[in-house]
Amino acid sequence: MEFSSKLLENAVNEMSQLPGIGKRTALRLMLHLLRQPKEQTSDLSKALSNMRNDIKLCKNCNNISDNDLCEICANPNRLEDIVCVVEDIRDVMAIENTSSFRGLYHVLGGKISPMDGIGPNDLNIQPLVKKVKSGKITELIFALGSTMEGDTTNFYIYKQIQEFKVKTSTIARGISVGNELEYTDEVTLGRSIINRIPFEASLKS
Numbered sequence: 378m379e380f381s382s383k384l385l386e387n388a389v390n391e392m393s394q395l396p397g398i399g400k401r402t403a404l405r406l407m408l409h410l411l412r413q414p415k416e417q418t419s420d421l422s423k424a425l426s427n428m429r430n431d432i433k434l435c436k437n438c439n440n441i442s443d444n445d446l447c448e449i450c451a452n453p454n455r456l457e458d459i460v461c462v463v464e465d466i467r468d469v470m471a472i473e474n475t476s477s478f479r480g481l482y483h484v485l486g487g488k489i490s491p492m493d494g495i496g497p498n499d500l501n502i503q504p505l506v507k508k509v510k511s512g513k514i515t516e517l518i519f520a521l522g523s524t525m526e527g528d529t530t531n532f533y534i535y536k537q538i539q540e541f542k543v544k545t546s547t548i549a550r551g552i553s554v555g556n557e558l559e560y561t562d563e564v565t566l567g568r569s570i571i572n573r574i575p576f577e578a579s580l581k582s
């Protein structure tokens with residue numbers, strides 16, 4: 378792509394590093410910004426750098442948060458002893474949208490995936506084991522979706538905490554195989570949390 382402006386070329390190159398955005402799309406977006414008032418671009422860049430610089434991870438659940446404790450963990454009406462294990466904030470948002478869950482979350486930050494070089498130590502698993510060990514949790518709900526990576530991760534955590542007295546369950550198999558939680562409709566997802574099954578039973582099926 379030949380540019381008549383280095384400034385435009387730099388902006389297009391930066392933008393096209395984002396996933397799903399090729400050079401053509403990046404160019405279209407930049408030309409759009411150039412047609413808008415300058416404030417729009419400065420608001421956009423301010424929002425991006427504020428987000429990047431100021432965002433935190435909740436020190437209890439590892440969810441993305443503006444404060445040391447996320448709004449869910451800080452809410453006294455949530456049930457602290459029931460913890461739902463999820464991959465990332467998109468799953469938290471999907472489950473929150475169902476209004477079917479009143480416990481807390483534990484965000485792993487990914488799933489075990491040897492193909493991608495992601496092992497248990499790359500994920501936020503040990504803090505979860507520690508929480509279970511402390512005896513404050515009565516039930517752990519695995520909600521990682523039914524992919525092979527999800528199953529592997531569930532099973533790994535299950536093995537780590539098996540010796541402690543904690544009930545384990547998994548969201549019901551209404552969630553079809555390979556479906557990520559965020560794409561499952563709210564009613565199905567909500568129902569699968571309410572009708573969750575003991576984790577041991579899911580191993581036999």
Ligand SMILES: [Zn+2]
Binds near residue numbers: 437449
């Ligand atoms: Zn939290």
